[in-house]
Amino acid sequence: MEDMIFYDRLQFAFTITFHYIFPQLTMGLSLMIVYFKWKYLRNNDEKYNDAAKFFMKIFAINFTMGVITGIPMEFQFGTNWAKFSELTGSIIGQTLAMEGLFSFFLESSFLALFIFGEKLMGQKLHLLTGFLVFLGSWASGWFILATNAWMQHPVGYEILDNGKFVLENFSSLFSNPWLLPAFLHNQFASVVTSSFVVASIGAFYILRKKQIEYGKLFLKTGVIFGLVSSVLVAFPTGDWNAKNVAKYQPAAFAAMEGIFETEEAGAEIVLIGQPNMVEKKLDNKIAVPNILSFLTHQDWNKQIPGMDQFKEEELPDNIPALYYSYHIMVGLGTIFIGIMALALFFLWRKKLYTFKPLLWFILFLVPFPYIANLTGWYTAELGRQPYLVYGLLKTSDGVSPTVSSGNTLFTLLGFVALYMLLGLLFLVLVGKTINEGPKLQKH
Amino acid sequence: MEIFWYIIIATVLGIFFVLDGYDFGTGIIHLFFAKKEKDKEVITKSAGLFWDSNEVWLVAAGGMLFMAFPTFYASVFSGFYLPLIIVLWLIIFRAIGLEFRSQFKFQMWKDIWDVSFGVSSLLLALFFGIALGNIVRGVNLGGVENGTSVYEGHYFFLPLWDSSFSPLTEHPGVIDWFTIIIGLISVVTLAIHGANWIILKTNSSINLKLKGVIFKLNIVLTILTIFSVAVWQIVNPDSLNNFVDKPYLLVFPMLYFTGLVGLFFIKKIKKDVHAFWLSTLLILGGITSSLASLFPVILPSVNDVHEPLTIYNTAAPEYGLSIAFIWGIIGIILVVIYAIIQKILKGGKVDKMDYGH
Numbered sequence: 033m034e035d036m037i038f039y040d041r042l043q044f045a046f047t048i049t050f051h052y053i054f055p056q057l058t059m060g061l062s063l064m065i066v067y068f069k070w071k072y073l074r075n076n077d078e079k080y081n082d083a084a085k086f087f088m089k090i091f092a093i094n095f096t097m098g099v100i101t102g103i104p105m106e107f108q109f110g111t112n113w114a115k116f117s118e119l120t121g122s123i124i125g126q127t128l129a130m131e132g133l134f135s136f137f138l139e140s141s142f143l144a145l146f147i148f149g150e151k152l153m154g155q156k157l158h159l160l161t162g163f164l165v166f167l168g169s170w171a172s173g174w175f176i177l178a179t180n181a182w183m184q185h186p187v188g189y190e191i192l193d194n195g196k197f198v199l200e201n202f203s204s205l206f207s208n209p210w211l212l213p214a215f216l217h218n219q220f221a222s223v224v225t226s227s228f229v230v231a232s233i234g235a236f237y238i239l240r241k242k243q244i245e246y247g248k249l250f251l252k253t254g255v256i257f258g259l260v261s262s263v264l265v266a267f268p269t270g271d272w273n274a275k276n277v278a279k280y281q282p283a284a285f286a287a288m289e290g291i292f293e294t295e296e297a298g299a300e301i302v303l304i305g306q307p308n309m310v311e312k313k314l315d316n317k318i319a320v321p322n323i324l325s326f327l328t329h330q331d332w333n334k335q336i337p338g339m340d341q342f343k344e345e346e347l348p349d350n351i352p353a354l355y356y357s358y359h360i361m362v363g364l365g366t367i368f369i370g371i372m373a374l375a376l377f378f379l380w381r382k383k384l385y386t387f388k389p390l391l392w393f394i395l396f397l398v399p400f401p402y403i404a405n406l407t408g409w410y411t412a413e414l415g416r417q418p419y420l421v422y423g424l425l426k427t428s429d430g431v432s433p434t435v436s437s438g439n440t441l442f443t444l445l446g447f448v449a450l451y452m453l454l455g456l457l458f459l460v461l462v463g464k465t466i467n468e469g470p471k472l473q474k475h
Numbered sequence: 476m477e478i479f480w481y482i483i484i485a486t487v488l489g490i491f492f493v494l495d496g497y498d499f500g501t502g503i504i505h506l507f508f509a510k511k512e513k514d515k516e517v518i519t520k521s522a523g524l525f526w527d528s529n530e531v532w533l534v535a536a537g538g539m540l541f542m543a544f545p546t547f548y549a550s551v552f553s554g555f556y557l558p559l560i561i562v563l564w565l566i567i568f569r570a571i572g573l574e575f576r577s578q579f580k581f582q583m584w585k586d587i588w589d590v591s592f593g594v595s596s597l598l599l600a601l602f603f604g605i606a607l608g609n610i611v612r613g614v615n616l617g618g619v620e621n622g623t624s625v626y627e628g629h630y631f632f633l634p635l636w637d638s639s640f641s642p643l644t645e646h647p648g649v650i651d652w653f654t655i656i657i658g659l660i661s662v663v664t665l666a667i668h669g670a671n672w673i674i675l676k677t678n679s680s681i682n683l684k685l686k687g688v689i690f691k692l693n694i695v696l697t698i699l700t701i702f703s704v705a706v707w708q709i710v711n712p713d714s715l716n717n718f719v720d721k722p723y724l725l726v727f728p729m730l731y732f733t734g735l736v737g738l739f740f741i742k743k744i745k746k747d748v749h750a751f752w753l754s755t756l757l758i759l760g761g762i763t764s765s766l767a768s769l770f771p772v773i774l775p776s777v778n779d780v781h782e783p784l785t786i787y788n789t790a791a792p793e794y795g796l797s798i799a800f801i802w803g804i805i806g807i808i809l810v811v812i813y814a815i816i817q818k819i820l821k822g823g824k825v826d827k828m829d830y831g832h
Contacts, residue, residue, distance in 0.1 A: 110548045129539045
């Protein structure tokens with residue numbers, strides 16, 4: 033039983049990690065594509081139109097990868113988590129089915145129109161199709177996070193005698209207090225990813241001394257979008273989310289922040305430290321007193337419950353992983369704001385395009401927003417453990433009763449092999465597209 | 476409400492098999508008949524331009540099934556664990572074959588993805604047929620051993636095959652001689668459908684030859700159909716009861732036979748689109764006949780201990796179903812509008828269209 037749950041969790045974690053590389057880019061990028069297209073309509077500068085079409089190519093590759101790695105996610109609810117599906121399907125199936133019907137169709141239909149229909153439709157309709165792609169991709173995020181929000185903070189349900197969760201109030205699925213902050217935080221974080229990708233491609237073109245005009249445009253746009261979105265990710269949305277966790281999942285909050293013992297007069301904020309699970313303390317700690325209490329409750333001396341206040345089985349089952357995920361996310365987010373502010377300063381002083389060290393730095397920064405996004409997702413999911421539905425349904429009670437661990441291990445290995453191949457092909461394809469650059473569009 | 480949702484999901488699944496069905500079919504035809512590079516290119520294009528908007532229907536059907544019949548979703552998806560994961564891998568292989576083929580000009584690169592596209596299409600068609608075969612045959616619900624249940628009543632697990640390969644043992648596997656027959660019917664049907672699609676959407680040099688191929692495949696299909704109806708009786712003796720009790724259900728097999736008979740006149744049919752409609756009837760008729768023969772059962776039980784799964788004992792409660800019905804109708808109207816817009820844009824032959832993002 034133990035290793036059965038372990039393999040099921042590992043498989044889900046692996047497949048969703050790989051999947052989430054793609055939608056986080058497409059959600060952010062769709063917004064930037066709409067911006068480029070809109071700018072083109074305003075100033076009639078062909079460069080902007082080329083930019084929109086070039087990034088739609090990158091978008092399309094990512095979208096395809098997102099689709100083919102997304103279908104296994106839907107299947108796995110039934111194949112690996114059958115008990116969970118049976119008990120909660122009538123509720124989370126609502127939001128998942130809505131995702132398919134309202135956002136996925138929208139996105140895929142209008143993506144095709146955007147790619148093939150420019151001549152046929154004229155520029156204004158072309159902008160509209162781009163906007164509908166954006167709407168579809170953000171709606172997708174909305175429905176997925178509504179599903180996740182219900183698992184983090186269940187609302188509008190009733191539990192029958194046979195353990196099944198029954199929907200009692202449909203609208204509460206979308207007025208869930210967990211949803212809006214999580215959604216905005218997630219969407220801005222995806223804009224961060226896309227901004228860094230756009231800026232990095234820009235830096236690449238400038239450093240390579242080809243397609244320089246596009247390089248400058250991409251870098252400028254990437255930096256401006258990057259700064260605005262990284263700030264929004266931290267404040268107000270990040271702050272808002274942290275307060276939600278403190279309110280609804282206090283045990284997870286204590287573990288995230290690394291508070292082992294409750295402090296009488298206000299909690300300190302931990303900047304650096306390694307959780308020591310044997311002695312139940314943080315090693316090598318650097319912390320600032322009372323800040324956490326202030327950030328969470330706007331009161332320097334407000335008490336925040338530490339992990340000592342909770343029973344062993346209420347605490348997340350992997351505290352170090354949760355703690356590190358959270359701190360990596362917050363640390364990277366802070367660094368992003370600094371770098372983008374610096375880049376913007378150079379842009380304002382008209383030195384960004386010639387200051388090579390910063391260009392090289394931006395070029396190689398691309399993996400980090402992905403890491404920040406993924407660790408953010410891990411923070412939410414590890415914080416929810418040991419529950420699938422927070423406080424109500426244990427993860428160990430959600431796996432498929434008839435599927436043996438050997439079968440799960442076999443399919444996990446299959447997914448690993450297949451996704452390695454996919455990842456390689458993806459990199460080759462994106463690399464080729466970037467190498468060709470937007471100029472080739474004109475033939 | 477259960478019946479409404481049953482009809483909606485069956486319709487969406489039907490649309491998926493009609494639309495993605497021609498993708499599978501083009502893959503099969505591509506594997507066996509496309510020899511010239513020009514033909515290969517245009518055939519992959521005729522599927523490649525459309526597969527992702529077709530696959531959406533599968534995702535939508537899955538999501539709605541999950542919401543409306545959670546118990547069925549849970550038991551079937553974990554029960555058919557291995558074949559479903561294999562289907563996922565095949566879907567991925569087919570998609571990358573289609574998407575990546577045209578990205579590079581090396582012959583070896585193209586050959587690899589041609590095989591990937593063709594073989595995974597063939598196997599997918601086979602597996603979907605086998606899945607249908609499993610559903611009409613029924614499974615050992617609750618994992619009953621010597622009259623006692625090993626799992627809860629609605630759970631089961633099927634290995635890929637049992638050494639006897641017989642559908643009549645206590646523990647049938649996913650693959651047995653009966654499900655293979657249904658799998659072959661699916662392969663032949665989708666090959667015909669795919670060939671019709673190629674004729675309809677391309678100016679390929681093999682189009683004329685394909686009409687002859689369809690004619691021959693149709694003969695094979697007729698033989699398989701007659702044979703399968705006979706053995707169906709052995710595997711699931713109740714299979715004709717519904718048609719006797721409610722004769723109006725016979726309209727579904729009639730659709731199938733209209734398609735079957737119509738396709739014998741393939742060489743004389745003037746408009747390619749009419750032939751395509753005939754193979755569409757074949758698919759829809761086949762699926763709906765199978766469902767109608769079982770209704771309201773959706774997964775028969777081969778043991779006497781546990782009740783079969785029906786739309787009633789697996790459905791979500793009334794409130795959720797009625798709410799979802801409202802947004803479901805709105806969603807489907809929107810989807811149809813998108814489909815019409817797309818149809819206008821991507822109508823006509825694909826030879827001149829841009830492909831490869």
